[in-house]
Amino acid sequence: MSTQQPSIAIIGAGLSGLACARILTKAGLKFTLYEAADAVGGRVRSDVVDGFTLDRGFQVLLPSYPEARRVLDYEGLKLRPFYRGADLFYKGKFHRLSDPVNHPSDAVKHSRDPFVSWMDKWRTLVLRTEVLTTRKIERRIPEMETEDYLRDFGFSEEFIDRFFRAFFGGVFLEKDLRTSARMFLFLYSMFSTGGAALPAHGMQAIPDQMAISLPPGCLRLNTPVTSVRAGEITLASGEIIHPDHVIVAVSEEVAASLLPDAFGEKLLPARSTTCLYFTTDLPVPETPTIYLDGDGRGPVNSACVLSKISPLYAPNGQHLISASIIGAPSSEELEGVVRDQMAAWFGESAYLWNHLRSYQIRYALPESRQLRLGEGPLPAVLAPGLYRCGDWCEDASINGALISGRRAAEAVIGATAT
Ligand SMILES: Cc1cc2nc3c(=O)[nH]c(=O)nc-3n(C[C@H](O)[C@H](O)[C@H](O)COP(=O)(O)OP(=O)(O)OC[C@H]3O[C@@H](n4cnc5c(N)ncnc54)[C@H](O)[C@@H]3O)c2cc1C
Known part of the structure; x- marks a missing residue:
C-alpha cells in the first residue's frame, strides 16, 4: 500500500471551496486552493x-x-443583529412590522396600524409557530412555488404584494415568488429563530475567518484555472498540473464552462x-x-x-x-x-x-433548480477523482455553499481512504 499523500486541487476559494479546504485540513490531507481573484470569498467580498x-x-x-x-x-x-422586523413604505409613509416575540411592545404599539389586516397578522403568527414547532418543516410540504403556498396558507393578496414580494423578493432576487416554498419555509424558520446579522467589520470577515486556519502556502490567489478534467488542470499561465483529486468549487456558470462534458445540468440565466x-x-x-x-x-x-x-x-x-x-x-x-x-x-x-x-x-x-430544496443536492462526485461543490449543488445561500463544500470534502476523504 502506498504511503504517499494524494495530491488534491480545489478550484475556487468562495465559501464552498473554503469549507472543503477546512475539512481536508482537519483530515490531514494536503491540497492546493486555486483562486482566480485577488482574495478569498467569491460572492462574499x-x-x-x-x-x-x-x-x-x-x-x-x-x-x-x-x-x-x-x-x-x-x-x-x-x-x-438587525431589528427583528421591517419598515414598509406604502402610500407615502413607513409602516413598522415587528416580531412580537423579540419586540413585544413595538408589536403592540403598531398593532392598530390598519395596513396589515387582523387576519394577516393572525396567519403570520400561525406560520411562525408552525415553522418553530415543526422539525424540518420544509421537507413536509409538496414542492410548489412560494406565491401559491402563501395563497393556500390564507394570506391576502394585499399582504403578499406589500410584504412578502418585497422582503422575500429581496432574498430570492425575484419578485414573482416562483422560488420553491420549501426554500421559503427554510429561510422563514431561519429568520424566525435567529433574525439576520452582519459581521461588525463587513461580510468579508466570513471568508477571511475561514481562510485563517488553512495551512501556509496552500492558497494560490490570482491563479485562474482554464480547463479541468479528471487528473488534469490547466492554469491561465499555461502550467499543467496532474492532481489525483480535483474539486471544482466555482459558480454554476463557471462550472459549465470548465466542465462542458461533465456538467450535465441545463444552465439557466x-x-x-x-x-x-x-x-x-x-x-x-x-x-x-x-x-x-x-x-x-x-x-x-x-x-x-x-x-x-x-x-x-x-x-x-x-x-x-x-x-x-x-x-x-x-x-x-x-x-x-x-x-x-x-x-x-x-x-x-x-x-x-x-x-x-x-x-x-x-x-x-x-x-x-438550485432554489428548489425538494430536488435534493447534486451528487458531489462527477467521475473518479473529479468532484464539484458550490451553492448551485445544494441551495443558493451561504448555508448551502458551506454544506456543499463539506460534502465534496467527505467524498474526497472517502475516496482517499479506500
Ligand atoms: C449580492 C449577493 C447577495 C447575497 N445575499 C445573500 C444573503 O443575504 N444570504 C445568503 O445566505 N446568501 C446570499 N448570497 C448568496 C451567497 O453569497 C452564495 O450562495 C455563496 O457565497 C456562494 O459561494 P460559492 O462558494 O458556492 O460560490 P462563489 O462565491 O461564486 O465562489 C466561487 C469562487 O471561484 C472562483 N473562480 C471562478 N472561476 C475560477 C477559475 N477559473 N479559476 C479559479 N477560481 C475561480 C471565484 O473567484 C470565487 O472565489 C448572496 C449573493 C450575492 C452575490
Whole structure:
C-alpha cells in the first residue's frame, strides 16, 4: 500500500471551496486552493473605500443557518443583529412590522396600524409557530412555488404584494415568488429563530475567518484555472498540473464552462442585483432595520443604514446607506431615480447624500433548480477523482455553499481512504 499523500486541487476559494479546504485540513490531507481573484470569498467580498466598508451587494448572514453555526466562530465575527422586523413604505409613509416575540411592545404599539389586516397578522403568527414547532418543516410540504403556498396558507393578496414580494423578493432576487416554498419555509424558520446579522467589520470577515486556519502556502490567489478534467488542470499561465483529486468549487456558470462534458445540468440565466452606496453626515433613521418598497414601484426594493447595524461600516460621524435593486438595470438616470425614491422615503436630505459606489452583480444567485430544496443536492462526485461543490449543488445561500463544500470534502476523504 502506498504511503504517499494524494495530491488534491480545489478550484475556487468562495465559501464552498473554503469549507472543503477546512475539512481536508482537519483530515490531514494536503491540497492546493486555486483562486482566480485577488482574495478569498467569491460572492462574499467587501471593499474599503474612503473608510467605508462596502459589501459587494447587500447581503446578510442568518445566524441560525445550521452549517454556518458549525463552521463559523460568531464571537470572532462580532455579529451585529438587525431589528427583528421591517419598515414598509406604502402610500407615502413607513409602516413598522415587528416580531412580537423579540419586540413585544413595538408589536403592540403598531398593532392598530390598519395596513396589515387582523387576519394577516393572525396567519403570520400561525406560520411562525408552525415553522418553530415543526422539525424540518420544509421537507413536509409538496414542492410548489412560494406565491401559491402563501395563497393556500390564507394570506391576502394585499399582504403578499406589500410584504412578502418585497422582503422575500429581496432574498430570492425575484419578485414573482416562483422560488420553491420549501426554500421559503427554510429561510422563514431561519429568520424566525435567529433574525439576520452582519459581521461588525463587513461580510468579508466570513471568508477571511475561514481562510485563517488553512495551512501556509496552500492558497494560490490570482491563479485562474482554464480547463479541468479528471487528473488534469490547466492554469491561465499555461502550467499543467496532474492532481489525483480535483474539486471544482466555482459558480454554476463557471462550472459549465470548465466542465462542458461533465456538467450535465441545463444552465439557466442567473439572478442579478444592483446596490448603490450613499454616505452622509446628516441625520438618518435610527432603527437598525431593513426598509422595504411596499408600494412595489421600485426601482429600489430595500434600503438599509448599514452604519446603524454596525457603526464600523462608516468612519466616526458618518453614515453608510445601501439601496438595493433586484436585477441589473442599465440606465444613466438610475442614480437620480434612486435618489428621488430615497428622498420620498427618508426626506429631502437624500438629495445631499454622496454617491460613493455602485455594484452591479450579474451573477448573484443561480436560477431555479438550485432554489428548489425538494430536488435534493447534486451528487458531489462527477467521475473518479473529479468532484464539484458550490451553492448551485445544494441551495443558493451561504448555508448551502458551506454544506456543499463539506460534502465534496467527505467524498474526497472517502475516496482517499479506500
Ligand atoms: C449580492 C449577493 C447577495 C447575497 N445575499 C445573500 C444573503 O443575504 N444570504 C445568503 O445566505 N446568501 C446570499 N448570497 C448568496 C451567497 O453569497 C452564495 O450562495 C455563496 O457565497 C456562494 O459561494 P460559492 O462558494 O458556492 O460560490 P462563489 O462565491 O461564486 O465562489 C466561487 C469562487 O471561484 C472562483 N473562480 C471562478 N472561476 C475560477 C477559475 N477559473 N479559476 C479559479 N477560481 C475561480 C471565484 O473567484 C470565487 O472565489 C448572496 C449573493 C450575492 C452575490
